[in-house]
Amino acid sequence: MDIVVLLKQVPDTETLIQIAADKTSIKTEDVKWVINPYDEFAVEEALRIKEAQGEGKVTILTVGPERAIEAIRTALAMGADEGVLIDDPAAEGGDALGTAKVLAAALREIPYDLIVAGQRAVDDDYYQVPAAVAAFLGIAQVSMVIKEEIQDEKILCERTIEGGTMVVEAQLPALFTTQKGINEPRYASLPGIMKAKKKPLAKKTLADLGINPSEVGEAGAKCRVMSLSFPPERSPGKIIEGETPEAKAAELVRLLREEAKVI
């Protein structure tokens, strides 16, 4: 079974985000870059499926700048077989549909039975790219999966819905997105890191994929960031004083009722 993992490199969740002078992007100096946490689950799940099947190939596919190679190498060190980076300035600064178009074009050249992605990227928080990739490829998609099982030409996925889960059956080839709880991603071992250096990692441009640059990236974006701002700072509120825990509790209940009016 051939599996492609859609992997994005994002700022570490601890990183202090600073808005750049153009007010529409963030400062990228001093940012620590990591694999999107949900995509780590995706890599792990792909490796487990391949291991269970005893055959097949796991390919890591990324749209991003040169620095994203580091994230791909990490996934190769975890055990993935090959990497593909689409690095083209014209693919940058786009929206979810633009990124999905590039990924879908790349996927037309990579054999796959299954595509695994994260449920969202923790930088743009779009929750959109995988569904759009599946739509462009015309294949089934299941989001927020916490458990899966391959059965012949099908995949059974247990996905999160409001207030519970649902088991969904999808025909292969299909795409599913990972949710926390699906697995515990492995760490790259030292031998894994050594081996990763020799694994194939292809770099491609939009021209290689036959994509018209005006349809993707900033030029093709249907959602344009006009400005970024910081949310209003919450002013630190009151520390409730009182002689006893009971007195503090009583004062809090009074404030919630009379001042905040939320209870």
Next chain:
Amino acid sequence: MAQGVLALAEQFEGRFRNVAYEVLSEGKRLADALGEPLAGVVLGSGIEAMAAELGKYGADKILAADDPALADYTTDAYTNVLFDIVKDHDPKILLLGASTRGKDLSARLSARLDTGLAMDCLALRVDGDTLIATRPMFGGKVLAEIAIQGTPQMAAIRPNVMEVVEAEKGAGVEKVPVNVGVAKTKALEKKTEAAAKVDLTEANIIVSGGRGMGSPDFSLLEKLAEVLGGTVGASRSAVDEGWRPHSDQVGQTGKVVSPNLYIACGISGAIQHLAGMGTSKYIVGINKDPEAPIFKKADYGIVEDLFKVVPALTADVKKLRE
């Protein structure tokens, strides 16, 4: 020419979710700003009767896609049916709720329609003919203003943020033809948690516990949540300890919630936790460490052992309710 606003009212097992009313109310506001009509649409099985309720929120027209094949949500069937409705109805703006299902559906549909979609919006406005959304990025550390293009301009709104406003219209329900098309996915089995549990993303009040709970025994928080009519959540530490299910996790790699009241008990207030609850209207922190970062974000803080404060809170709220 595309015209008006179409608002999808999400229902689950024959009941509208609260976000449905929020979507309708926001749709009405935008429709009024454009000076154009609002239509509500409901998908499901046996939903024709309930659809009439949408008139209460100002819908000029109510469309019902009522078919047994729509009983359970599947991406394919819902996308196909809504796609046909959009093509037929040709709205300028299409609004949905950014619930778990709404995110899945809106993302797939926007690609099918090849049109712009802003996900998880906190605020919307129209500027001329352009829909402009405010949405969080980087786990809520940044807010982005997004100009949306395409037909229709799509936005999925975060549950629990926008106001529900009634505006009686008394519109009739119109049944639309349903063609679910070829389905590559099939819903098999539904496992719902305790039926009474309101999903965190839609809860008005959340009582969350962290590592400070010290054990899987969350009964103190459950009792407080019960008297408040709220839902219990957790920090990642509490989930990682195995004390709570993953579906309870609030934060950057958990659920993003915006309740009216968020009570953090024994939670330090790490940046990844704050990313998931920073837009709550009121935040209460209960922590025995006066230096805990949660107090920098909390509207009200209590420096105290939670095991002493929480039972007292529960007793006081109970008294209020009597």
